[in-house]
Amino acid sequence: MNRLFVIVAVGLILAVGFGCGSNExxxxxxxxxxxxxxxxxxxxxxxxxxxxxxxxxxxxxxxxxxxxxxxxxxxxxxxxxxxxxxxxxxxxxxxxxxxxxxxxxxxxxxxxxxxxxxxxxxxxxxxxxxxxxxxxxxxxxxxxxxxxxxxxxxxxxxxxxxxxxxxxxxxDTLSALDEWVQEQINRIPEQQRVLVTAHDAFEYFGRQYGIEVRGLQGISTVTEAGLQDITAMVDFLTDQKIKAVFVESSVPRKTIEAVVEGCRSRGHEVVVGGELFSDAMGEGGTPEGTFVGMVRHNVNTIVESLR
Ligand SMILES: [Zn+2]
Incomplete structure (x- = not known):
């Protein structure tokens, strides 16, 4: 009983002390x-x-x-x-x-x-x-x-x-993350190192870590992908026998889904390998709601689907 009282009292003193400091x-x-x-x-x-x-x-x-x-x-x-x-x-x-x-x-x-x-x-x-x-x-x-x-x-x-x-x-955290990303990308067989996404957000990623990047839309989402872009992507995926494509949290999925459908009609099975965070982070309070967590999520998603 006495000990409990002491703990509560100390807690109150601490709380009051901190409260005063931050309310000035x-x-x-x-x-x-x-x-x-x-x-x-x-x-x-x-x-x-x-x-x-x-x-x-x-x-x-x-x-x-x-x-x-x-x-x-x-x-x-x-x-x-x-x-x-x-x-x-x-x-x-x-x-x-x-x-x-x-x-x-x-x-x-x-x-x-x-x-x-x-x-x-x-x-x-x-x-x-x-x-x-x-x-x-x-x-x-x-x-x-x-x-x-x-x-x-x-x-x-x-x-x-x-x-x-x-x-x-x-x-220092970003230096360590840079090394980790490289190690992970190196686990994907070389001929499968192709990242296909809705828009071209990953070109710097591809250049730094050695993975070919193809976006359906260009570096902005202002211009939508047309039928020609979709057909060209279906040709590429079918020819190269690429297994997975990726959707992005901030871009509508319909063009990527059209690509998957197009490949299927040609007898080549492509899956949506998962959702990447490209131009926006995930929900606050989740790991993807921080920059480091977002990068780790993307890399894990890419490596799981392509290796
Ligand atoms: Zn973008």
Whole structure:
């Protein structure tokens, strides 16, 4: 009885102590108010800034950033924010104008644009825009994450050391993940290392880890795949005897399903190997709701279906 009382009393003192500390000052304790666009960009901010900033992530699970338009709530959050982080490289095509306008008034950072342009892909037919899906080459994403830390340290010098230490730890996590991805992809027999998806989100992934990538749509989802694209893909899969294709959480499944059906009518059996998280992360509170978990899910799904 006495011991229980002591435990409860200590618990209360701790709770009251912490409560006092975190309730001091104005509503957000003078913390920076930050808006991030995609889940991946938001995850980078979260890893580096933790709870020392107020973070709003605009695009949740299943949301396609190529097509996303700002809501009234987004515009309010953007107006109120101290800093805005976005991928850039024309990923958030319909938000680019707002962000460029805002950059005169507050700190607006396109983190993907910190990557040296010689390392970017400029695919034919993309009107000179670079391929924006830089997060799937983890060495490129390290540069983008470094840009987050640098911008935060500059804006909020009092916490600069904290941001830099977290950035270093996250950099190391991404290095280890980069090695793990390579080991996993190497388990797929060489002639089966072909990744077929709804749109071209995995070209940097393919370049870094040695897997051929074919997307039905190009690097944006703005232009839909036509009958010609579907027929060409059916020819390719049938000729190469590829076993699996993949759907994406942020892209409708109908074109990939048409490809599976097309192969079947030619007597070649292709399965949908699973769902990949390409331009949006999974639900919060699940492993795929973090960037590292999303990459691990994708790689496990790809390796299971192709090996
Ligand atoms: Zn995309």
């Amino acid at each position: 000052g104005p509503v957000n304790d003078g913390r920076l108010s930050i808006v991030a666009t995609t889940g991946m960009v938001g995850d980078a901010v979260k890893e580096i800034a933790g709870d020392r900033v107020d973070l709003t992530v605009m695009m949740g699970p299943g949301v396609d950033p190529h097509l996303y338009k700002a809501t009234k709530g987004d515009v309010d959050a953007i107006n109120d924010a101290d800093m805005i982080f976005y991928n850039g490289l024309y990923l958030e095509a319909k938000l680019t104008d707002i962000f460029e306008k805002m950059s005169g008034q507050k700190t607006v950072v396109a983190i993907g644009e910190a990557i040296d342009s010689s390392l970017l892909r400029f695919p034919a037919g993309a009107e000179g825009h670079p391929d924006p899906h830089v997060w799937f080459d983890l060495t490129l994403w390290q540069t983008a994450v470094g840009k987050v830390a640098e911008a935060l340290a500059e804006q909020d010098a009092a916490n600069a050391e904290y941001y830099r230490a977290n950035a270093q730890a996250y950099f």
